[in-house]
Amino acid sequence: MQAVAIVGAIITPHNIYLHSALVKSRHIDRAKRQEVREANKYFFIDCCIALFVSFIINTCVISVFAEAFFEKTNEQVVAVCKNSSSPHTHLFPEDNSTLAVDIYKGGVVLGCYFGPAALYIWAVGILAAGQSSTMTGTYSGQFVMEGFRNLKWSRFARVILTRSIAIIPTLLVAVFQDVEHLTGLNDILNVLQSLLLPFALIPILTYMSLRPVMSEFANGLGLRIVGGIVVLIICSINMYFVVVYVQDLGHMVLYVVAAVVSVAYLSFVFYLGWQCFIALGMSFLDSGHTR
Secondary structure (H helix, E strand, O other): OHHHHHHHHHHOHHHHHHHHHHHHHOOOOOOOHHHHHHHHHHHHHHHHHHHHHHHHHHHHHHHHHHHHHOOOEHHHHHHHHHHOOOOOHHHOOOOOOEOOOOHHHHHHHHHHHHOHHHHHHHHHHHHHHHHHHHHHHHHHHHHHHHHOOOOOOOHHHHHHHHHHHHHHHHHHHHHHOOHHHHHHHHHHHHHHHHHHHHHHHHHHHHHHHOHHHHHHHOOOHHHHHHHHHHHHHHHHHHHHHHHHHHHHHOOHHHHHHHHHHHHHHHHHHHHHHHHHHHHHHHHHHHHHHHO
């Protein structure tokens, strides 16, 4: 689950829409090809820098967690936490079983191993990550409302609606659940983001490959092939995860439900892919007639 969650957390389907929509913020004369090409170049550099910084941060987090948690047992962690006078020692059973951590327990263990400063740095980082996710989700919702629904609301009204949809369910869960049980929900949400990735990737790749839409800026054959391979890999990872996850649960009813959901999921992905294939084929024929 955590491996699939990493895929969903790093790529995130809503950010794919957001990065594409941010091109609209470039104030250029779109009738001039050179200005469009230059804007695309600098926006590409901007996205690469942002993703590279995100990659470095994730690498640092994984490295620290590997140093603190790899091949550790609950008994070892309890001993370290007692030596550091941590008030959260009761979270870990005093046995020789392998340590299992989540966001909540991970911060506690970091505080035990690296001092109280690490605990507060981790807390601030989690808060910042949550705020960043909320903002990108809100901006994506605004662009979707404008583009798909053609709703030209005021910025205040859009923010109120999109933030309410995003935050109210989370607040309800937080109020009626203990914080120790909330962190597992993060992995599930990231897994759902991974499952939703094809529904963002396939249309985006299609539109970017259509010459009637993108003109000379349309994707070439190489990018289309690479994009298609990426979508296939993500779908394969998701399906493999669903099969393994349901097998671990070991309930026949869940087998049936998972089979139905998987067939529906694959059917919808196939439908999107087929529609994209038709659109690309018609675009190719149109470009041939134009020549």
